[in-house]
Amino acid sequence: MVMISNCFPSLEELDLSNPKKDGNFAAKAMLLELPKLHKVNLSGHHYANDSLLLHLCKNCVFLQEILMLNTYNLTDNDIASAIRERPGLRSISITRMTFGNLNIFIQSLVNLMGLTCLDLSYSFIPDELLSSVAEKGLPIRKLFLQGCFDTYVGIFNLLSKCQFIQYLDLQNSKFMNDLHVIELSSFLSDLLSINISKCDSLTHLALFALLKNCVKLSDVKMEYTTIGKMSVENSYTLMDFDVYPQLKSLRLANNPFLRDEDIDMFVSVFPNLQLLDLSYFYGISTEGIGQVLRKSSKIRHLN
Incomplete structure (x- = not known):
């Protein structure tokens, strides 16, 4: 590791993720020799401790991006x-x-005045944390909160104050429903991509609210939802659909309620689709897929 560091002293990006064994020693050896690092990925370092992270932040003066996914020994105070x-x-x-010293963590986080990307997925996030980020007006563009528990109040406060989010990931947020998405979509005029997969209660109402209010939205991931399941009063025939040319990518894997007529309608109102994922569908026929291919000449990726 030291030899590699000596060969590339101007290295700006380093990925040491998912080591087979304790990687602290190797990581420290490299970080000592690479002062110009901008981005470091230490995900999966289960033995990572506070001294490794502190060493990283003290010695790499140009550091802008830290990824430490699935590291279990670090506390919020560290x-x-x-x-x-x-x-x-x-x-x-x-x-x-988990947060035991919430106020200390918030004070450090909100002082990062240039913070554009925040990923706290699969964490117990208090509403107070997201609300504090909102009040400080940090320039967040990418927000990833996969698998977080009921933090809707905090999410609402953050999105209503920081209305420049471009990438939003709320996958596996079981508390989310159509009304939540409809409400949040009004704050997301700059949104380019959203992942709301495994939000079990979401239907087509959430999808079309996003497309109506987010005119730049080009990538939607809604896997493992209930899109296609609707009551008579919410049937497609009673909805006034517009055309949404901005949508380029639509991932709908594992949606058991979708049928041929749903897919036929989608390719009609999304004329510029380039990627369509219909994997693990049981209600779609070969004729339905044929309709997709006949109607949508711009599709380049069909799963």
Whole structure:
């Protein structure tokens, strides 16, 4: 590792993720020799401790992006102490966190005035944390909160104040429903991509609310939802559909209620689709797929 560091002293990106064994020693050896690092991925370092992260933030003065997914030994206090050393951080991805010293963590986080990407997926996130980020007006563009528990109040406060989100990931947020998505969509005029897969209660109402209010939205992932399941009063025939040319990618895998007529309608109102994922469908026939191919000449990826 030291030899590699000596060969590439100007290295800016380093990925040491998912080591087979304790990677602390190797990581420290490299970080000592690579002062110009901008981005470091230490995901899966189950033995990572506060000294490794603190060493990283103290010694890499150009550091902008930290990824430490699935590291279990770090506390919120450890992370707060480290990021306090590097106020120029622009992206933090640290998952599976619990918060024992919430105020200390918030104070460190909101001082990152250039923070554009925040990933706290699979964490117990208090509403107060997201609300504090909102009040500080951090320039968040990418927000990833996969698998978080009921944090809707915090999400609402953050999105209503920081209305420049371009990438939003709320996968596996079981508390989300159509009304939540309809409400949040009014704050997402800059949204380019959204992942709301495994939000069991979401239907076509959430999809079309997003497309109506988010005029730049080109990528939607709604796998494992109930899109296609609707009552008579909410049937497609009673809805006034517009055409949404901005949508380029639609991932709908594992939606058991979708049928041929649903897919036929989708390709009509999404004329510029280039990627369509219909994998693990049991209600779609070969004739339905044929209709897709006849109607949508721009599709390049069909699953």
